[in-house]
Amino acid sequence: MDMFSKVSSGLAKSRDKFKEGMNALLDRGPQLDEGFWEDLEETLILSDIGPEAAFGIVEDLRDQATRKALPDSYAVLDMLGCRIEAEFAPGGEDILNGAAAVVLFVGINGTGKTTTVGKLAKAATDSGRKVILGSGDTFRAAAIEQLQVWAERAGVEMVTRERGSDPASVCFETIERAEDIDADLVLIDTAGRLHTSEDLMRELQKVVNVVRKRSNIAVYTVLVVDATTGQNGLQQAREFDRALDLDALIVTKMDGSAKGGIAISISHDLGLPIIKMGVGEGIDDLRDFDAHEYVAALIGDYNTNEETVEDFIEQDAAAPPKMTWAEFVEMDDAGKIAGKKHFWEKW
């Protein structure tokens, strides 16, 4: 079952309302009337993708639809899909599937870091890699026990200390132990923290620095983002990136009705590839990222045209970066937002 049908099947179980919302764009038929553009704008805003995308993209598509004489709404949706696919930063394949590496998982509270580490450990072990876990969350009650259960499920070793001890020293020991047993994938869980907590961010910075200094193999930091997160997600990611210099994203909880639009903004804004997406609770539900499936969950099914995507990627190099609504308003006050005629007419 591909992800789109997985998400759809999740939705099928729910009330029809969600399904309607999700396929509103496809269900309204082929005609390209004003109602279509309004629905499109609404769909994008409701996906948390942010103002630049919601207005910039829609305005852009209107232009293209006229210039290229797109026949119907399906053609517009195909183009929209390609346009959004072009937003994802490429790369990241080597982090979990390349040479030996240490990967640290960071993020705010409750995004699913521990669960992600557990599932990845199981998947990597099954594919024949030697994995070791480090339980760097020495703060939250029972976080260590939680990861311990996952370590047992995956049959891998886990390094830890008692709750309340210094997470940096846990990481240090994990790497030493990894070298002793010749592990080639070191997965380290860290305590969730709000990006606004300076002290905790400094602590995390120290943890990452210790790991970078001590490790002889590549070190990556991966931000775990909850798909239900709203506009604040961009701010969170920027703070974590500023403090830790992130390498990639993992988007969790794509199995509800949340579309994970904010992750697209983050990926584009900070140039971070999405390496995994969680579409369910099962161990196999943490999948490799697939741009088409991700976007299809957001706007309904469409056809990807590789060339169109490439074109958009080229154009995008000159496009403005992602922004929050507040930044969008400021840019607009400064007269820097072009082509938003239809938007301001209505608003």
Added chain:
Amino acid sequence: MLENLSSRLQGIFSGLRSKGRLTEDDINSAMREIRMALLEADVNFKVVKAFVARTKERCLTSEVLDSLTPAQNVTKIVLDELIELLGRTDSKLVMSGRIPNVIMLVGLQGSGKTTAASKLAYRLKQEGHSPLLVACDVYRPAAADQLQTLGGEIGVRVFREDGQDPVKIAQDSIQDAIDNLRDVVIIDTAGRLHVDEEMMAEAAAIKEATKPDQILMVVDAMTGQDVVSVVEAFSDRIDFDGVIMSKMDGDARGGGALSVREVTGKPIKFISSGEKPDSLEEFHPDRMAKRILGMGDMISLIENAVRVQQEEDEAQAAEELARGNLTLNDFITMNRQIRKMGGVSKLISALPGGDKMLGSGQVDENALDDMEVIINSMTAEERVKPEVLNASRRQRIAKGAGVTVTDVNNLMKRYNETKKMVKKMTAGLSQQPKRNKKGKKGKKTRRRGMGIAGLEGLSMSDLKNISNMMGDK
């Protein structure tokens, strides 16, 4: 919280205020800002549309446009509508006469149910109840351990039956509460998706089996547009009574609070902000709305100050302060109290216009710590009688604290300003009635009295002084 929203709206209305008469265009541009601010705050798109339509209609009536003070009127309308949206009356936790009372917590994974459960237990314990925490999350590894640890930390009994059916655990817990003389049962359930029919059925079964007096849904303040479909689904299946907004200590605007109320009609009962067990606060829609509009949250601030003070039991010191005998020792004590109340930034953000100052980086969190270092370099005599500080003493202190003499002089300047200000502030505070024993009624009346008294003694220029004191170095 909600800093940007309030600073944007403040921006609009200071613009409007400079004009005598408003045109429809002015209203439109104000509405544009409100729309953007609400979307930035993650208020659901549909809720935003409805809110703006209502507000605009009211703003466009001739009474508003033709009045002498149109900008104030617009502000008032926006405030009114916001309060309306957040729920007009305070909604407290209602306890029934049944013993034990049962409170059930539901929510998505990672929203903070387990943490909220322990905070709620702590709060109830403080109010004189003896709660029982029940671990009904049998799915997430070590979830019961987490609750057990948290319960242990706050001294609350935790009921667990590992490996059992959650419905049975919930049922058994009620007997356990009776056997152990507990009057409130708090059931922590597993996180579940609103689209997961099986898990929703389980939650409904727990509800059926335990007949909770209150079902609270925990909602993450950072949730985006999807919050509407989530709360709708929970409302349909479980029909919860109220909401706890969690993770309010981040800089997410928590616009979900507005959406939840509008879509389900369910009130927000508590806001949870922080890692400590005492960081569960009652939600007050009017204060929140005022805060959104930058009118400050003085009442919360004063209540907070009162609580910290009670804990410390420093009636003596307060009396001294009231007479204007502020010593540098008090300065250190104040510093520590401020830290207890959540630091300078929390204090400032509760003051009118405080959000703006925070946003523009005028407030230095560490300024108070620097002061403490300087004061620590003084002799006991100097601290009590700062008048004795002459040039050579100041030089010695600067050396000891590793700062320049200018820093010491600045501190003394601020100290003198504060002394004046505190005298004014405490003139109102010192008239508080004598402390009552525990009990809701007593608390309520005292707080109200305090709030008004505290506000009276405080003028805008004093607030500016506070900001100067904490800001520029």
